Amino acid sequence: MTTITFKDETSGKVVQMPVLEPTYGHRVVDIGKLAKEFGYFTYDPGFMSTASCQSAITYLDGDKGELLYRGYPIEQLAEKCNFLEVCYLLLYGELPDAEKKQVFETSITRHNRIRENLRRFFHGFNYDAHPMAMMTAVVSSLSAFFHDRLNVLKDDEDRMVTARRLIAKMPTIAAACYKHSIGDPSIYPRDDLSYTGNLLYMMFSLPGKRYEVNPVAERALDVLFTLHADHEQNASTSTVRLAGSSGTNPYAAVAAGIACLWGPAHGGANEAVIRMLDEIGDLSKVESFIAKVKDKNSGVRLMGFGHRVYKNFDPRARIIKDICHQVLESFGHDPRLDLAMRLEEIALSDPYFIERKLYPNVDFYSGIIYSALKIPVEMFTVMFAIARAAGWISHWIEMITEKDQKIGRPRQLYIGNSRRTVPVLSERQ
Structure with missing residues (x-):
């Protein structure tokens, strides 16, 4: 050694x-x-x-712009697999054959409903509650409904049932969050629809009016979910691992990850991109906006560029850009795409951004796709959470099955007061 x-x-x-x-x-x-x-x-x-750990799930090389799930390049998975195949890969370590794929997808369909008393839980939220607040609470509450299969520290089958149950219910919970936010009744999933097809159906169908799932939208969401499924030891995944290290149930650990993802420095970046594009508003204002970005005293940031890890082009950004064009060809042109492409053109040719290795990341085009699909900005991070749940639960399983697993306990550098003596009340100033 x-x-x-x-x-x-x-x-x-x-x-x-x-x-x-x-x-x-x-x-x-x-x-x-x-x-x-x-x-x-x-x-x-x-x-x-x-x-913070050893892991066999995901590897990324920020200098090369490379992302692998279980050794498979993200570009190949996005092209050749659907999201549930990727979920299976993250959970079990290998891609499923035809028989295993069918069994897994059937299991997801079987678990995709939420119980009526859980459905009534949504009535306790205010009409303007943020969807991420609702999702955090509802996912955490799942342990109260499925405590019979929570012998997860010792029973492998309980772990995998819990994992499949979580992945299956995330779209149903997300759609119910959306429906509550607009004052509509929630919709039951259908057994004949795909994972992302069901999400679109539950979000946008109305009682008495048949909803047809657009295959372009269905495929776009499937690819987006694949690209967001995992990303190594990011803040929310590390949160799930840290919470899970105490032995808490997996729903509580994942709820902690959802709460972390809600932070604007993590899962809220694509929402920030949309707000930036709306603020720019017109192609004629792009150059002046870039000038503000380059002025360190302006406080203006170019959202959707650069990454904590990637120092090269985010491989997911290339895929999303192509998907974005496909979606807008089907749903109609969005002027924000013109702004985004102009910003990208300038950033990739300007020495200021090149020297700082500021390349488009996964969030730069994803918000435009969600907007084209009529998904409101408040739901962007919820979409992220649906996808990332597969990675979170996979890391949680890996963590609790490690032979040397211990409860997380970071150290600190204490810089407070030195030891003092408490004075009697009459002597305190």
Whole structure:
């Protein structure tokens, strides 16, 4: 085993620590004994240089612009597989054959309804409640309805039933959130529709009026969900793992991930892109907007460009751009696409953005697609959550089945007051 030498210049103590070899990516130094051997912790805000776990699910290379699910490139999965096949891949580690695909999709259909008392839960929310607030609460409440299959720490079948149940119910819950927000009754799913077809049907069908699922919209959502299904150890996935490490039930852990995703620095980015394009409003104003972006004192940001991890073109952005054109060809042109393409053209040729490696990310075009499908901005992050639930539950299963799994307990650098003595009341100023 490769090791690396740590030496404390103060004490002169020298300790060898193992270097862990990945399939791809950076090697990782196992510093688990650092505190015991030297009496030091490490300080790494945002975990920029810290591997929090071992995982075999997803790998991304930000420098190369590469994303793999279980070793398969995202470009191939988006082209050749549907979202439920990708869910199966994330959960089980391999793509399903025809028989396993049918069994899995049948299982998802069997679990896609929500009980009537859970449906009534929505009546307790105010009419203008944000859909993400409702989704967080409803997903967490699932443990109260399905506690009979929550022996998840010991029973593998209970884990997989819970995973399938969660993936199946996310579109139904999301559609119910939307319907409540507009004052309409929720719609039951249909067994003859696809995963994304059912979502569109439950969101947009009306009582007494037959709704026909547009195949372009159906396929666009399926690809978007595939692209959003997982993204390694991002903030929400890490939240699910940290919450799950305490042994809490998976619905509560995933609800914690949904709450994290709601943050504008994470799942709300495509909404911010739409608001930016609406603010620009016209092609004639693009250059002046770019000038403000380049002025560090203006406080104006170019949303949908750059990424915490990617220092090259986000591979998902290329796929989404093509899907965006297909959707608008079917649903009608959106002037915001012209703005988006002009912004991209400038950013990819301007030294200011090139030097900073600011390339379009997955959020840049996804909001335009959602808008074309008549999905309101308040639902954008809900769409993200539907897709990411597959990754969250896969990481949760991986985490709780690790042989050396421990409850998460980060350390801190304490910078508060030194020890003080409490004065009697009469002496306090």
